Amino acid sequence: MERDKVSIYRIAKEAGVSPATVSRVLTQKANVSEEKKKKVEKLISKYHFSPNAMARGLTSSRSGIIGVLIPDIRNPFYAGLAVECERAAHERNYSLMLSNYMNDMELEEQRLYKMISQQIDALIIMGGRVDELITDEVYAERINHISNLMPVVITGKLAGSDCYQVNLDNSASMDGIMEYLISSGHHDICMIGGRKEVDSTYTKRIRYRSMLRRYGIEFCPDYLVETGDYSMESGYREMNCLIENTRKLPSAVIAINDLTALGVIQSLREHSLGIPEDISLVSFDNTILAETSVPRLTSMDYNYDQYGKALIDTALEVLEGGKPQKIQIIPTELIIRDSCRNLNIDI
Amino acid sequence: MERDKVSIYRIAKEAGVSPATVSRVLTQKANVSEEKKKKVEKLISKYHFSPNAMARGLTSSRSGIIGVLIPDIRNPFYAGLAVECERAAHERNYSLMLSNYMNDMELEEQRLYKMISQQIDALIIMGGRVDELITDEVYAERINHISNLMPVVITGKLAGSDCYQVNLDNSASMDGIMEYLISSGHHDICMIGGRKEVDSTYTKRIRYRSMLRRYGIEFCPDYLVETGDYSMESGYREMNCLIENTRKLPSAVIAINDLTALGVIQSLREHSLGIPEDISLVSFDNTILAETSVPRLTSMDYNYDQYGKALIDTALEVLEGGKPQKIQIIPTELIIRDSCRNLNIDI
DNA sequence: GTGAAAGCGCTAACAG
DNA sequence: CTGTTAGCGCTTTCAC
Numbered sequence: 001m002e003r004d005k006v007s008i009y010r011i012a013k014e015a016g017v018s019p020a021t022v023s024r025v026l027t028q029k030a031n032v033s034e035e036k037k038k039k040v041e042k043l044i045s046k047y048h049f050s051p052n053a054m055a056r057g058l059t060s061s062r063s064g065i066i067g068v069l070i071p072d073i074r075n076p077f078y079a080g081l082a083v084e085c086e087r088a089a090h091e092r093n094y095s096l097m098l099s100n101y102m103n104d105m106e107l108e109e110q111r112l113y114k115m116i117s118q119q120i121d122a123l124i125i126m127g128g129r130v131d132e133l134i135t136d137e138v139y140a141e142r143i144n145h146i147s148n149l150m151p152v153v154i155t156g157k158l159a160g161s162d163c164y165q166v167n168l169d170n171s172a173s174m175d176g177i178m179e180y181l182i183s184s185g186h187h188d189i190c191m192i193g194g195r196k197e198v199d200s201t202y203t204k205r206i207r208y209r210s211m212l213r214r215y216g217i218e219f220c221p222d223y224l225v226e227t228g229d230y231s232m233e234s235g236y237r238e239m240n241c242l243i244e245n246t247r248k249l250p251s252a253v254i255a256i257n258d259l260t261a262l263g264v265i266q267s268l269r270e271h272s273l274g275i276p277e278d279i280s281l282v283s284f285d286n287t288i289l290a291e292t293s294v295p296r297l298t299s300m301d302y303n304y305d306q307y308g309k310a311l312i313d314t315a316l317e318v319l320e321g322g323k324p325q326k327i328q329i330i331p332t333e334l335i336i337r338d339s340c341r342n343l344n345i346d347i
Numbered sequence: 348m349e350r351d352k353v354s355i356y357r358i359a360k361e362a363g364v365s366p367a368t369v370s371r372v373l374t375q376k377a378n379v380s381e382e383k384k385k386k387v388e389k390l391i392s393k394y395h396f397s398p399n400a401m402a403r404g405l406t407s408s409r410s411g412i413i414g415v416l417i418p419d420i421r422n423p424f425y426a427g428l429a430v431e432c433e434r435a436a437h438e439r440n441y442s443l444m445l446s447n448y449m450n451d452m453e454l455e456e457q458r459l460y461k462m463i464s465q466q467i468d469a470l471i472i473m474g475g476r477v478d479e480l481i482t483d484e485v486y487a488e489r490i491n492h493i494s495n496l497m498p499v500v501i502t503g504k505l506a507g508s509d510c511y512q513v514n515l516d517n518s519a520s521m522d523g524i525m526e527y528l529i530s531s532g533h534h535d536i537c538m539i540g541g542r543k544e545v546d547s548t549y550t551k552r553i554r555y556r557s558m559l560r561r562y563g564i565e566f567c568p569d570y571l572v573e574t575g576d577y578s579m580e581s582g583y584r585e586m587n588c589l590i591e592n593t594r595k596l597p598s599a600v601i602a603i604n605d606l607t608a609l610g611v612i613q614s615l616r617e618h619s620l621g622i623p624e625d626i627s628l629v630s631f632d633n634t635i636l637a638e639t640s641v642p643r644l645t646s647m648d649y650n651y652d653q654y655g656k657a658l659i660d661t662a663l664e665v666l667e668g669g670k671p672q673k674i675q676i677i678p679t680e681l682i683i684r685d686s687c688r689n690l691n692i693d694i
Numbered sequence: 695g696t697g698a699a700a701g702c703g704c705t706a707a708c709a710g
Numbered sequence: 711c712t713g714t715t716a717g718c719g720c721t722t723t724c725a726c
Contacts, residue, residue: 005703007702007703007704008703008704009703009704017712017713018712018713018714019703019704019705019713019714020704020705020706020712020713020714020715021711021712021713022704023704023705023706024705024711024712026704026705027705029705029706030706030711030712031711032711032712033711033712036711036712048460048492050460050461050463050464051464051703051704052405052464052466052702052703052704053401053464053465053466054400054401054402054404054405054410054465054466054702054703054704055401055405055702055703055704055705055718056703056704056705057401057704057718058399058401058402058405058702058703058704058705058717058718058719058720059703059704059705059706059717059718060704060705060718061718063401064465065444065465072430073420073426073429073430074423074426074427074430074635076421076423079420079421079426080421082420083419083420083421083447086445086446086447090457090458090461093461095444095446095461095462095465096444096445096446097412097442097443097444098433098443098445099433099443100430100433110437111437113395113397114397114437114442115442116397117397117398117399117400118400118401118411118412118442119399119400119401145395232638232639259639262639262640262641265641266641269641288421289636289639291579292579292606292609292636293609293640294609294612294613294616294641354718354719354720355719355720355721356719356720364696364697365696365697365698366697366698366719366720366721367696367697367698367699367720367721367722368695368696368697369720370719370720370721370722371695371696371721373720373721374720374721376721376722377695377696377722378695379695379696380695380696383695383696398719398720399718399719399720401718401719401720402702402719402720402721403719403720403721404702404720405701405702405703405704405718405719405720405721406701406702406719406720406722407702407720407721408702
């Protein structure tokens with residue numbers, strides 16, 4: 001395991017130049033004579049040499065690493081976003097250091113400080129506490145402190161914070177779904193899932209009621225179901241409950257995400273209700289689950305590549321002294337598949 | 348964005364000690380008087396100080412980062428494994444640097460060298476080229492070269508390579524599924540999916556035939572279907588094909604993974620075949636998809652936490668000069684859910 | 695037990 | 711255009 005220590009000194013020696021010259025061809029920041037450049041480049045490729053990023057970072061105080069705090073990468077939504085962040089980061093020649101915090105505040109703090117000691121150049125925080133309607137003051141204070149050290153970009157809201165935000169257009173996404181359903185002839189529309197203290201969910205609930213009003217549809221409290229979480233189980237449980245306790249079934253159900261939609265599907269099946277024949281179903285996130293479920297789900301897509309790119313580019317722009325917009329909004333688009341029925345057309 | 352440069356010098360000055368002493372309390376490797384230790388520790392927590400890992404790494408030539416090369420983190424199998432690797436790494440106070448290479452050889456090389464220049468202490472490679480039956484010589488050579496620089500642990504096979512391997516017990520997993528099905532009264536068992544040049548798939552196919560022989564069941568070539576990949580589409584396509592072209596339908600289907608199983612489900616539904624009433628279904632991987640599908644899938648679980656821990660621990664043991672076993676096998680366990688019928692019991 | 699000093703590999707400023 | 715030199719922040723001898 002003896003690392004064949006090849007450094008710019010070794011290269012310099014063999015090429016008969018000074019270490020500084022090697023550094024110059026590496027950084028491409030100064031002119032070097034064609035002849036010496038050739039020699040050095042030859043050695044570099046001979047040894048597969050790439051400069052020690054730690055030494056480089058020591059002088060430049062840049063590590064070339066962006067830290068990303070994620071609730072749980074097994075959640076397809078975050079996995080998709082992480083992949084796009086990685087793509088965007090590599091385009092700018094940065095690496096990503098991912099850390100899952102599993103919604104554990106202590107773990108999050110621990111891993112955050114670990115990443116800071118690794119000298120990450122910027123921090124991206126996805127979901128979790130960063131999306132709570134009521135901001136946790138202690139948490140906000142911590143994030144503000146870190147914002148002092150490096151660029152911090154979050155997905156979600158954090159009241160009273162200095163950091164940059166890249167958000168999905170939650171309002172437009174809900175409006176879009178409602179318009180799609182209503183224009184397909186649906187009036188009895190149910191919304192299931194989520195926790196209303198979460199900003200994105202709160203916004204969706206507000207828009208849900210607002211759209212009903214706009215289209216002159218009476219609001220039915222039974223149809224606005226909060227489950228407290230975003231799991232499949234909750235969709236299953238609450239859909240069962242709805243079917244068994246409601247006088248009149250809705251003609252369409254909006255699930256807070258694909259996972260909850262899967263729970264709804266399971267419940268409907270057990271009650272011999274067909275999708276979309278008896279009940280239409282739409283959801284948010286357009287993860288792999290939407291594509292693989294039966295029937296395939298009509299789901300709200302988030303333009304993940306643009307989202308990831310915005311997250312990374314914002315962080316790097318701040319790092320380079322720029323002043324991007326404090327809040328950016330990512331557009332959304334409904335992907336129509338097989339889970340909704342158009343009531344205006346007889347079948 | 349002015350980093351309040353707090354270093355051991357600053358701490359030392361304020362505590363009235365030398366930088367070396369601060370370093371000593373940080374590393375806990377030498378004795379420091381209680382009094383000075385207290386003082387220093389107070390400053391450290393006052394400033395939330397954590398030593399610059401790059402500077403530290405420069406001297407120790409350790410970065411505290413393990414590189415992980417992954418085909419695609421959106422694949423729930425890899426996401427699950429990555430999370431467990433992260434947990435194991437953090438337990439040992441290491442960070443992970445994940446990189447998705449999307450089955451793109453060029454991308455893989457690029458990101459690998461990027462990670463090397465970031466001074467990763469060890470490398471873990473999951474899936475992909477590392478699991479091919481016929482080893483790519485150029486690739487093997489590259490991995491061997493890297494094995495010279497740092498510990499390399501792979502999931503899968505790589506003939507003629509120096510690196511460490513942690514493998515799933517593919518033979519036992521296939522045997523287990525076959526035994527489960529056969530003991531449930533199934534004889535007409537079909538296996539769908541995968542590419543036979545992939546070592547794990549190859550092994551499963553061999554065991555499939557071997558188990559048939561052991562139980563005196565005649566091998567039917569129609570029932571051993573290679574699809575060339577691991578997608579849902581292929582499961583759907585080939586199951587359709589089988590249903591439409593075979594004289595006699597199997598009573599049970601083994602899918603190469605959960606995703607392919609979902610395709611099989613879709614096909615069966617479209618042909619009005621019930622699961623498990625008409626056809627039983629088992630798959631490999633036990634990802635979230637197995638739990639969320641309808642019906643919930645009986646699937647082969649891999650003990651992801653043990654798997655991740657073995658990967659990390661092996662890498663670190665080598666790093667510390669130990670000599671772990673070159674090849675380790677992770678046990679598997681069938682998780683029984685709702686997709687298989689016991690033919691010995693009337694329903 | 696503790697401080698001074700050297701050095702990890704690289705970049706940048708300064709002379710030539 | 712190019713070599714010399716001085717750090718970047720930390721750990722680690724080596725004296726005291």
